[in-house]
Every structure is written in structure tokens, then in C-alpha cells.
Amino acid sequence: MASSLTCAGVIWAFLSFLCAAASCVGFFMPYWLLGSQLEKSVSFGTFRRCSYPVRDESRQMTVMVEQCGRYASFQAIPSAEWRICTVVTGLGCGLLLLVALTALMGCCVSELISRTVGRVAGGIQFLGGKCSCGEGMGC
Numbered sequence: 001m002a003s004s005l006t007c008a009g010v011i012w013a014f015l016s017f018l019c020a021a022a023s024c025v026g027f028f029m030p031y032w033l034l035g036s037q038l039e040k041s042v043s044f045g046t047f048r049r050c051s052y053p054v055r056d057e058s059r060q061m062t063v064m065v066e067q068c069g070r071y072a073s074f075q076a077i078p079s080a081e082w083r084i085c086t087v088v089t090g091l092g093c094g095l096l097l098l099v100a101l102t103a104l105m106g107c108c109v110s111e112l113i114s115r116t117v118g119r120v121a122g123g124i125q126f127l128g129g130k131c132s133c134g135e136g137m138g139c
Contacts, residue, residue, distance in 0.1 A: 009118065013103035016125060020096040027093050030068055040064045046086040047071055092127075099125050 026032075030048035034041070042051040042064075050068040055061075077083045099121045106113035113121070 009103070009113070010107055013100070013107055016096070016100040016103050020093070020100040023096055024093045027089050038062065038064050040066065046082055046089060047074075047077055095124055095127060 027046070028048070030045040030050050031043045032045040034043045036042060037051075037053060040051050042049075044050065044052070048068065048070045051064055051066050053062045054065050056063045071077050074083060074086075077086060102121065103113070
């Protein structure tokens, strides 16, 4: 199996893949924010939520739906900021995964990744990481 990567490049490729996989899993899980509401544990992410309040018109009160699910449509995401975060984080995860898979292919194919391609890929990873963190998300 020929490789176009140095030992450091192989380590970078595997770490990149692990980080991209972790980012993608984190993006799809609804546990970004944890808290409680109406004495129930709640959590939500950019497009999924668990244990959320719903207005019960027959009893004229707010009740908690204790199940996880995604929003019915993109417009059902509660705010414009969360919709933007969903798009930007999804793009960031996509960029990270693209670079990581390309780097892994560089472990198996000779002359796939040159020094210039490695630098560009690192820049794309940096951009993808910034997109995944988003503004004000503690990154």
C-alpha cells in the first residue's frame, strides 16, 4: 500500500477523521443545551429537541412532551439564528469530513496529497472547524 503522506501526515489523517466523526455525531445529537423546564429535564440542538413544552388547548395549559424528535420543517426551527447555525454547522461538518476522507485516501494512494494540497486541506479544516463552532458557542 503506497502512501503520499509522512508519518505525521498519517497521524493527521486519522486524527482528522476522528474529529470529523465526532463533530458530525455532535451535530446530529440534540444535547447541545441541557436544562429543565416545568420540572422536567430538557435538551435541544440546532434541529432536534427532547422534552419540549406544548400548549394543550383542551386543558388550557402547557404540558411537556417527553420524547425526542426533529423539527417538522426548516422553518419550524425556533429562530433565524438557530436556522443559520444549522446551515453553518452542517457545512462545517461537511468540510471537515471531506478533508478527513481525502486525507485517509492519501494513506492508501501515492502522489494524492502534495505539500500544497496538504496546506489547502489544513486551511479548509480550520475553516470547517470555525464553522462547526459557530459564533457565541463557546469555541
